[in-house]
Amino acid sequence: MPKIAVESIQVRTGSSYPAPHDAAMAGRSQQRLGDAGGLTQFGVNLVRLAPGSISALRHWHERQDEFLMVTEGALVMVDDTGETHLAPGDFCAFPAGDANGHQIVNRSQSPGAFVVVGTRTDTETAWYSDIDMKVEVREGLMRFLHRDGTEFQQS
Amino acid sequence: MPKIAVESIQVRTGSSYPAPHDAAMAGRSQQRLGDAGGLTQFGVNLVRLAPGSISALRHWHERQDEFLMVTEGALVMVDDTGETHLAPGDFCAFPAGDANGHQIVNRSQSPGAFVVVGTRTDTETAWYSDIDMKVEVREGLMRFLHRDGTEFQQS
Numbered sequence: 001m002p003k004i005a006v007e008s009i010q011v012r013t014g015s016s017y018p019a020p021h022d023a024a025m026a027g028r029s030q031q032r033l034g035d036a037g038g039l040t041q042f043g044v045n046l047v048r049l050a051p052g053s054i055s056a057l058r059h060w061h062e063r064q065d066e067f068l069m070v071t072e073g074a075l076v077m078v079d080d081t082g083e084t085h086l087a088p089g090d091f092c093a094f095p096a097g098d099a100n101g102h103q104i105v106n107r108s109q110s111p112g113a114f115v116v117v118g119t120r121t122d123t124e125t126a127w128y129s130d131i132d133m134k135v136e137v138r139e140g141l142m143r144f145l146h147r148d149g150t151e152f153q154q155s
Numbered sequence: 156m157p158k159i160a161v162e163s164i165q166v167r168t169g170s171s172y173p174a175p176h177d178a179a180m181a182g183r184s185q186q187r188l189g190d191a192g193g194l195t196q197f198g199v200n201l202v203r204l205a206p207g208s209i210s211a212l213r214h215w216h217e218r219q220d221e222f223l224m225v226t227e228g229a230l231v232m233v234d235d236t237g238e239t240h241l242a243p244g245d246f247c248a249f250p251a252g253d254a255n256g257h258q259i260v261n262r263s264q265s266p267g268a269f270v271v272v273g274t275r276t277d278t279e280t281a282w283y284s285d286i287d288m289k290v291e292v293r294e295g296l297m298r299f300l301h302r303d304g305t306e307f308q309q310s
Contacts, residue, residue, distance in 0.1 A: 003241065
């Protein structure tokens with residue numbers, strides 16, 4: 001069925017970030033809508049942010065276009081230019097290779113949500129703007145490294 | 156700016172379909188959100204459907220994944236399995252190569268709208284389910300053909 005049964009899709013919490021950065025992701029949950037619909041060329045996730053939570057550490061993608069649409073709540077996009085308030089129906093685009101680190105933050109007292117689309121590529125590197133970390137994705141495996149390529153030590 | 160200024164994006168009407176099928180597309184308008192945001196790997200369009208209008212002739216894509224989310228109104232998805240009612244917040248996915256022709260129809264008395272995402276590929280062929288027509292896209296040019304490959308004659 002092309003219509004996606006959202007209520008039947010697993011709700012994922014937690015984060016693949018190395019400690020202590022994984023703790024920052026409490027309050028985020030995600031459902032993989034695109035996978036549920038059989039799509040492979042891009043991912044589509046429905047992301048819910050509890051009050052006070054964030055979508056990701058501020059980051060940008062080398063190879064993957066990213067697009068999002070707010071569906072619920074009052075959210076804030078933080079990027080290199082500062083802060084931008086977002087309401088339901090607002091859209092943001094982050095072209096591949098644009099080194100403008102971004103994240104979505106819920107500073108409100110109510111739940112927020114957005115749908116995010118990202119290209120699937122064979123390999124990817126994403127860079128984190130506010131800490132000395134990048135992630136390399138090769139053959140489906142994520143490796144968190146310092147910017148100089150040395151292994152990220154969990155603390 | 157990553158936040159997309161929707162109000163500043165050109166609203167496109169009309170259709171590239173050969174006559175008489177172009178006439179069926181009156182009442183549809185589109186804004187290219189992804190292009191406005193500098194994205195190249197997939198397209199994102201905000202499509203508005205006036206009462207009685209349709210998103211497209213019923214079709215499917217050989218090479219491009221497609222995803223949509225209803226943002227306004229009461230719409231109907233028509234595909235090989237029949238009709239499915241869609242409300243704001245509903246999602247549909249159409250994997251590349253799945254020969255399930257689909258379209259969105261607004262049978263209501265009020266405007267409807269959805270956001271649709273489709274992969275960009277170098278070449279594409281889409282097939283129309285209800286008429287003897289396909290479209291081949293090569294180097295950005297669309298050629299409408301009969302299913303047997305002969306040129307579609309406008310009437």
